[in-house]
Amino acid sequence: MEKEGDTATADESRVLEMLQEINKNEGYISRERLSSISSKLGIPLSRLYGLVTFYNQFNLAVSGKYTIEVCEGTACHINKSSEIKRAVNDVAGIRVDETSSDGLFTLRDVRCLGACALAPVLRLNKKIYSKMTYEKTKELILKLKKEAEAEVMQR
Amino acid sequence: MKHIIRVCTCTGCQANGSLEIFEGLCRAASERKKECEEKGVEIEVKETGCIGLSETVPNVLVDPSGILYVNVNENNAEKIVDSVINNYVIDEMLFEIDGKKYGRLEDVPFFALQDRVLLARCGYTTPLSLSDYTWSGGFEGLKKALDMPQDEVIEILKNSKLRGRGGAGFLTGLKWGFLKNAKGDEKFLVCNADEGDPGAFMDRSLLESDPFAVLEGMLIGAYATGATRGFIYIREEYPLAIDKIKTAIDILRENGYLGDNVLGRLSFDIEIRKGAGAFVCGEETALMNSVEGKRGQPRIKPPFPAERGIFGKPTNINNVKTYAFVPLILRNGAEWFLERGDGKSAGGTLLICLTGKIRLNGVVEVKMGTPLRKVIYDIGGGLKSGKKLKGVQTGGPSGGCIPEPLIDTEIGYETMQGLGSIIGSGGVICIDEDDSIIDLCIFFLDFLEKESCGQCTPCREGIVQMKDLIIKIKERKATEQDIATLERLAVYVRDNSLCGLGQTSPNVVLSSLKYFRDEFERKISGKPVFKINGKCTGCHLCLLKCPVKAITGNPKEKHEIIQDKCIGCGICYDVCKFKAIDKE
Numbered sequence: 031m032e033k034e035g036d037t038a039t040a041d042e043s044r045v046l047e048m049l050q051e052i053n054k055n056e057g058y059i060s061r062e063r064l065s066s067i068s069s070k071l072g073i074p075l076s077r078l079y080g081l082v083t084f085y086n087q088f089n090l091a092v093s094g095k096y097t098i099e100v101c102e103g104t105a106c107h108i109n110k111s112s113e114i115k116r117a118v119n120d121v122a123g124i125r126v127d128e129t130s131s132d133g134l135f136t137l138r139d140v141r142c143l144g145a146c147a148l149a150p151v152l153r154l155n156k157k158i159y160s161k162m163t164y165e166k167t168k169e170l171i172l173k174l175k176k177e178a179e180a181e182v183m184q185r
Numbered sequence: 186m187k188h189i190i191r192v193c194t195c196t197g198c199q200a201n202g203s204l205e206i207f208e209g210l211c212r213a214a215s216e217r218k219k220e221c222e223e224k225g226v227e228i229e230v231k232e233t234g235c236i237g238l239s240e241t242v243p244n245v246l247v248d249p250s251g252i253l254y255v256n257v258n259e260n261n262a263e264k265i266v267d268s269v270i271n272n273y274v275i276d277e278m279l280f281e282i283d284g285k286k287y288g289r290l291e292d293v294p295f296f297a298l299q300d301r302v303l304l305a306r307c308g309y310t311t312p313l314s315l316s317d318y319t320w321s322g323g324f325e326g327l328k329k330a331l332d333m334p335q336d337e338v339i340e341i342l343k344n345s346k347l348r349g350r351g352g353a354g355f356l357t358g359l360k361w362g363f364l365k366n367a368k369g370d371e372k373f374l375v376c377n378a379d380e381g382d383p384g385a386f387m388d389r390s391l392l393e394s395d396p397f398a399v400l401e402g403m404l405i406g407a408y409a410t411g412a413t414r415g416f417i418y419i420r421e422e423y424p425l426a427i428d429k430i431k432t433a434i435d436i437l438r439e440n441g442y443l444g445d446n447v448l449g450r451l452s453f454d455i456e457i458r459k460g461a462g463a464f465v466c467g468e469e470t471a472l473m474n475s476v477e478g479k480r481g482q483p484r485i486k487p488p489f490p491a492e493r494g495i496f497g498k499p500t501n502i503n504n505v506k507t508y509a510f511v512p513l514i515l516r517n518g519a520e521w522f523l524e525r526g527d528g529k530s531a532g533g534t535l536l537i538c539l540t541g542k543i544r545l546n547g548v549v550e551v552k553m554g555t556p557l558r559k560v561i562y563d564i565g566g567g568l569k570s571g572k573k574l575k576g577v578q579t580g581g582p583s584g585g586c587i588p589e590p591l592i593d594t595e596i597g598y599e600t601m602q603g604l605g606s607i608i609g610s611g612g613v614i615c616i617d618e619d620d621s622i623i624d625l626c627i628f629f630l631d632f633l634e635k636e637s638c639g640q641c642t643p644c645r646e647g648i649v650q651m652k653d654l655i656i657k658i659k660e661r662k663a664t665e666q667d668i669a670t671l672e673r674l675a676v677y678v679r680d681n682s683l684c685g686l687g688q689t690s691p692n693v694v695l696s697s698l699k700y701f702r703d704e705f706e707r708k709i710s711g712k713p714v715f716k717i718n719g720k721c722t723g724c725h726l727c728l729l730k731c732p733v734k735a736i737t738g739n740p741k742e743k744h745e746i747i748q749d750k751c752i753g754c755g756i757c758y759d760v761c762k763f764k765a766i767d768k769e
Contacts, residue, residue, distance in 0.1 A: 042477070043477045046459075047458075050421070050461060080480055081479070081480060084638075085461035085463050085481070088461065102383070102632070104614050104629075105383070105540035107628050108541055108616060140422065140462075141422065141464060141632075142382070142383035142386075142422070144196065144420075144422065145197055145200060145386065146239075146383070146385075146538060146540040146612075147546030148546075149540065149546075151200075158196065158200035159200070160200050
C-alpha cells in the first residue's frame, strides 16, 4: 500500500493530465511515450505503467479508425446493450477490446455515459447514439464501412 | 411582446439533435424578423439546461406562455417560430400521457408533482450566462455568507441538516467545521463530480445546466472553512459537463469571483482534474490519490481528509449537489431547507434519476421522505409496456434491490438503509417481471470485480467468489450449502473490506437474497432443467398446463421456457405429444 499524501509534489500530480492528453491526441500511449514522461518527471516507468493499467481510459495499443464504445451502465444493460455488441460482432467480427482486421473498428465497454434515459447507448466519435437496437447498430456500422471504402476508392 | 424559445442543449438533447434545432430556430426567427416587427413580436432563441424529462428529448420550451414541446426535430423549427408569431399552440408536439395532452410544462404531472429548488434554473436560464445567474438569485447566498462570521455560516448549514448527497449522508456543516478547525497553512476544497454510479446522471445534468451554482457553493465553502484552493474532480466520460464547468470557471475569474481577490474578501481558485475511468475514485480517499496523480486506491482512515488530505493538507470533499444546495440555504435560511426535508434527520430535496423500464425516464426532484411509489407511478408514469414492477434497484452498485411490495417506503437515508439498500447518489432503476434478479446480481458483481482497486483481499477476492457462486446457482449446479456460503461470504466482505466500494459490494447480494430468495432456491440442483427443442409445433398445450406460466410463445411457433420462472415440475414434459421438450 502506498503511503498517503505528502510525498507527491504538485508537478507529479499533473502526470494523469499529461497521459490523458497523449491518449486523446494519439489514440493510445506507446512505450516510448511512457519512457519519455518517466525521464521528464522523474517517475519510475513501473509506476507509470501502474497508472495506465489502473485507469480504464488509457489504451496501450493502436485502436481502429472508429472506436465504438458501448455503455455498460445498469439502465443500458437491462435495456439490452448486449444486442449492440452482438451486432458489432456480426458485422465487424469483433468482441470487446478487439480491433477488426481491416483496422476500421475497435469495440470497447464503457462505464455509464450518463445518458441512462436514452438507454441503450453507444458512443462513436464523441457522439452519443440513443436507444440502439441490433438493426440500428448494424446499419450504423455498414454505413461507416461504406464511407471508409468510398474514401479508399477516392484515393 | 417578447417571447423566448428555450432549447435544451444537455448531453441527452444534443444526442438527439438539439443543436441543429437551436440553429434552425435562430434561422427561422431571423428570416421572419420583418414580419415580427410588423406584428410587434420579439423572438429570442436561447440555449438552456436540462429540464429533466429525458424521455422526450429534445424538449423546447416557449416563454412566457410556458408551452412545452417534446420530441422536437430540426424540421419543426419553422413551425415553432410560426406558432409564436401567430399565437397558436402546435397540438401534435405537446406532451401526451394516458390519452391526455398537456400544453404548459407546469401542468404536466411529471413536473407538477416535483419540488424543484435545486433544478429551478434548469430549463429556464442559459447555463453559462452570468447575468441569467445573478438575475435568478445567484451570488445572493455568497454575499450573505460574506457578511457573517465563518462560524455562523457553518452553524446555518448544521441547522439546515444538509447531508452529503454523494451517498454517505454525513452532515455537511460538521464536515466543514472539521476543515475550519484543522491546522494548516493551506487547505483544499474538492468537488466530487466523479459520478460513476451507473444509472445516475443528475450531477452531469446539474453541471451542464447550472454550473455557477456549484461554484458558488464552493466559494461559500472556501470562505467558511478558510480553504484557498479548490479542485473539481470530474469524469472524463462527461465531456460536455467538463467544457461547461471550465468555461464557467473562466467567466467567474474574469468577473472577480475567483482568484486572489474575491469580492475583496477572500482568495480562492478552482482547478479541474479529470477522472480517467475508475469507479473507485468516487471514494473520497481514492479521489485524493488520483488528484495527486497516483493510482486511485483508497487510503486507510483515520487520518481523515480534514486532517491529512491532498498532498497531506487538510481537505474537504463534497458532492456536486451538496455544494449546489449551499447557496440556496444561505439565501433562504435553514428553516426553509428543513421544510423540504423529511422533517427528521435530513433537510432538503433529493434528486433522483429514474431509469430502467420506467415510462418517463429522467431527473426528478422531490422532498426527502417522498414515498417511492409516488416517484415511480405518479411522476414517472409507471412502467413501460404495462408490465408488472418487480422492484427497484437504488444506489448503483453499492445499493440493493427493493421489491415491489415495499415501494410505499418513504425515501430517506435511514429508511433505505433499513431495507438493505442505500439512496446513494440517487439512481432509481426500475425492473419488471421479465428481469432476472440473478442476472442483475451477476451484472453488478462483474462491474465491481472490474472496478475493485485490488488493494484489500476481502474485496478483491470476495467479489469474484460471490460472482462465481451466483453463476453456479444460475447454472443450476449449486446446492443449499452454496447459498449459505454466499450469505456468509457476503457478510464477511461487508465487514472486512477497506473502503466503501468493498463494504457495500454485497448489498446487492444480501438484499436480493432477502427479498427474492425463491428465485435463488428455484435454481438449486436436484430439479431437472427442461428445454424446448425444434420439434415444437406451437400447439400451446404446455403453455396452458404450466402452473407458473413459465412458457411463452405464439400459436404455431416454437415456444420457450423462461428458466428463471421454471420450477422444474416436469408437467410440460409429460403433456407434450411431440417429444419437443428435453430433460437435462
